Structures are given as structure tokens and as C-alpha cells.
Amino acid sequence: MTRARRELVHPDTTPYYHCICRCVRRAFLCGHDAFSGKSYAHRKHWVLERLRALQSVYAVDICAYAVMSNHYHLVVRLDPELARGWSDEEVMARWNRLFSLPVLVTRYRAGETGTAAERAQAGAMIAEWRERLADLSWFMRSLNEYLARRANEEDGCKGRFWEGRFKSQALLDEAAVLTCMSYVDLNPVRAKLADTPEESDFTSIQQRIVEYSRASKHPPENKPEPERPRLMALATPAQGGHPNRFSFSTEDYLELVDWAGRAIRADKRGAIPGDLPPILSRLGLNPEQYLRHVRRGGRGHHVAALGHVDRLREAAARLGRRFLKGMSQARRLYQVHG
Template identity: 90%
Template sequence: MARWNRLFSLPVLVTRYRAGKTATAAERAQARAMIAEWRERLADLSWFMRSLNEYLARRANEEDGCKGRFWEGRFKSQALLDEAAILTCMSYVDLNPVRAGLADTPEESEFTSIRQRIAELSASSNDPPKIEPEPERPRLMALETPAQDRHPNRFSFSTEDYLELVDWAGRAIREDKRGAIPGDLPPVLTRLGLNPEHYLRLVRRGGRSHHVAALGHVERLREAAARLGRRFLKGMDQSRRLYQVHG
């Protein structure tokens, strides 16, 4: 109840119930039912996204001096089953401003994690910073290879790997030749078994390529389907293309 009260104001009935001032059993039962519903909502991803989207929409409409619908649609939930899937999703999100034509390069993309990572690397070097760190940014999880970090959730790619990959993909996206793939493929693509052509197709095409239940190697999708008691998960064909590296 205290956590809910940090987000929303409590109705009079619940306030009285907390103070032990409810007069009847019916009032107490109603208050307990409301509290039980709040507990469920606090653990509900859909309710969290609804509340977050509503807050952002109100702020944006207030800044623009307008009314009406702000978001195009509801959120999508997609399981990321291995490191290559995480890498693909991270770079897809970080390249949103480049894909939309709002920035020419990843370091010019405002309000992205990759810009923050570049700023943090710049600040830790002896060279003059190329990007000033933005204040009050949340701390990002470090990207460290197994040789650098023994954490059980460690990645198989470093920050330098990630920056190289996103820079490479960003340059490919900005080129008008849709079939062109720049030379000098980032080594992380080979290490994680990602097909360069299909990887670029994913980060270029936006949300149209992400209407799948999960992203990861075919074997990971089969394991996830078995855990859920299903024969398959939507996304198998995409997985086969993404992880099929031609030698």
C-alpha cells in the first residue's frame, strides 16, 4: 500500500482503513479488495507500461500545447534469449534517431544509451571529452567480456565492441543503397554468429521485423517453447536467418 501511495493518492475509504477508522465489515472488505488489486497491478508489466506511457503522454502534450493520442500503439513484449539477441535489440534501439533521420551518427543521438556510453568513455580518457556527460542519467550496466568480468550475467562483448558495431550499422543505415554492407565487419558479429546482412535488415526495418515472441538462436527458442508447453514460438524463421553466417 505504501508503494502504491507513492504513485497514486489513496481514496478516503483506504485512508480510513489504514487509520483503523472503518465502521463496518463491508467497508473493511472493500478496502482489502482494493489493496489486493493494487498489489497485483504493482507486479503487472502491462499496468506499469500504461502508467508510464500516460505520464509521458501528458508531459509531451503539455509541452506541445496540444491534446489527443500521443503513442502509436501499446508496448511489445519480446523475450531475448541469448547475448546476440540482446546485442541486436540494444543496437536497434540506439539507432532509432539515426534511422528516423534525427541524427547522422550515434554520438549525435540524444537521449540514447550509446551516447551516454561514449560520453563516459570520453570522460575516463586523457583526451578532451568529445561529448559532455548529461547530468542525472541512470547508471548503465557495464559491458565486459568474460576475461574482464566474472559476473554470471556478463556479456561476450565489450563496450568497444558495441560502439564499433553500432557505428558500422549506423553508417550502413545512412547510406541510401539498401543492399550495401560496409567492409570491415566488426569481429563481434562473427563471435556471436550473427549474419551481417540480416542483422542490418533488422535494425533498418524498424518495428516491422520485431512482431515475434522471442529473439535468439533457434535452439534457445525451442527450449523456451518446451518450457511453456508449446510446439514452437513465433520467430523461428527470423532466427534461422539472423544466425546463419555464411563462411
């Protein structure tokens, strides 16, 4: 039975979520469609451009992304605390970038409301918008509806573009976030569309490598790039003050993805490079099970949440449920028992 989104997304449980959205009938509506002979690859640029635009509106950070030919993946961090710090004027300005303001709020904004009841009603609307600007469902709605309308207009047709509502998976700890980010970033390598992470177009790992190389003053060969979203910085708690800061750096992450990318290549199926990235030990991840997770191509990503067994139990209790699907997977990934 499909559960209400509010039962799956709860920022007090975790701000991190893995989202997946597929084109209707999984058709290649964002790539080269062999059946029709048409190429829709330019629509991948639309996804990145829209993500960039939405970052100026929502209190949502992009951790990882991969835009494929018939689906896309996102790992995001919700930041309701940031939205709570915005002034009413900023909330109205941000909301107005996507939606028209009601006449009452327009009058309130101009200081033309004459009664306390009008001001209270306008304030209630602004408070609701503030919550929506840090809400995963509203963020995904603003992304998917825009892409669907634009694609349908280009095709001169009506109807569904996406298979249904997006799928989401709660990531309950930093090890879960790390595992899921690398799974997302390695999509093209796993699908044999790229040999290495740096060759994986329309992925956050390629963007991170380019940005890291530029910062290190060793830029790779220049090539045209689409407008890309801003990626959430990877930094240890000592390097940043955000309460949800990771305990791994960009260097840690790039080393891990490079290691995993080499391990899942077709000519090394089942092989594990000898030098394990230290981050696996620090986060208590089983190397074999971690590789199995990023190799699986989506199987095993249908659980509602990913994290340590203790965090799954805490999340289930918070949501008033006896358990969350994924306990056995967590025991294998984290090498725990009980």
C-alpha cells in the same frame, strides 16, 4: 488475435524485452509537427526524466533507448530476484513514491495493526506490490500514463496520447539482445536524422559514448544534456556477478554500432566495412543478416521473440505453444538450419 501480456512476458524465459510505443495516429507529438507548426521536442526530455525517476522504484534496468518524434524504443532487463531481496519496508517506500498506501498498510507500517488478520492482509498487499515492482506492464504503465497526462495537460485536452498498449518482444539470448540494442540505438541514423551514433540525440548510444569518453578522460565537446536514466553496465561475466551478465563489453558494443552505423549510411547502402567486429563471430551472427535486421526500420520486429532457433523452441514449449513466430528470421540471423 491480441495475446494477453502474461503470454508474451515471462521472466523465467528471459529477463530481456524490447518495447515500442507510438503516439496516437503516429503524430509527431514528441517532435516538430509540420501540420500544426508546433514543436513538442521538449517532451523527449520528459521520457528520459521519467525513466530516471522510475529506476528508483522498479527492479528494471535500462539497456537501450531511443526517443523519436512519434514513438520510442526501450530495451529493458527485469530483475525480480532483486525485488525479492527487498525488505517489506523498502517495498512500501518504493510503492509509495508512485501510489498512495491504503489505510491498512499505513497502520501496519506504523505498527498499529491489532490483529493477525490485518497483518496478513497487509502482508498480502506488500507481496503483490513486490511482484508488480519487477513487472514490465506496471513499469510501462507508470511511464506512459504519466507522459500522457502531462502532455494532455499541456495541450488542454483529453483522450488518447498513445496508439494503444505497448508492443513487446522477448529477447531470448545475448545475441538477440545485442542485435536489438543496436537496432534501437541506430534509429536516428537509419531515419537520416543523424550522420553518426554520437550525434544521435536522445539515444542510449550517445549516452554510452559520452560516459565512455569521460571514463577514458577524453570527453567530447561539452553540450547541455537532459537528465538521463542510468544504463545497465555492459560487462563480461568475469567483470560482474549478475546471473544475466553479458559476454560483451562496452568496447565491443561501441565498435559494433560504429561499424553498423557506417554500413547503413545512405552513401554506403549495401556496403559492409571490411573489418568485421569480432563480437559477431563470438555470438554466431551472420554479418549480412545482422545489417539487414538493423536496416529494416521496424519491419521484422513484429515477431513475439528474437533468439536462436533452439531458444525459440524452448520458449514456445514453456508457454504451451507449438511455435513462436520468427523461426525463419532466426535461421537467417544465426546461420542455422533445421
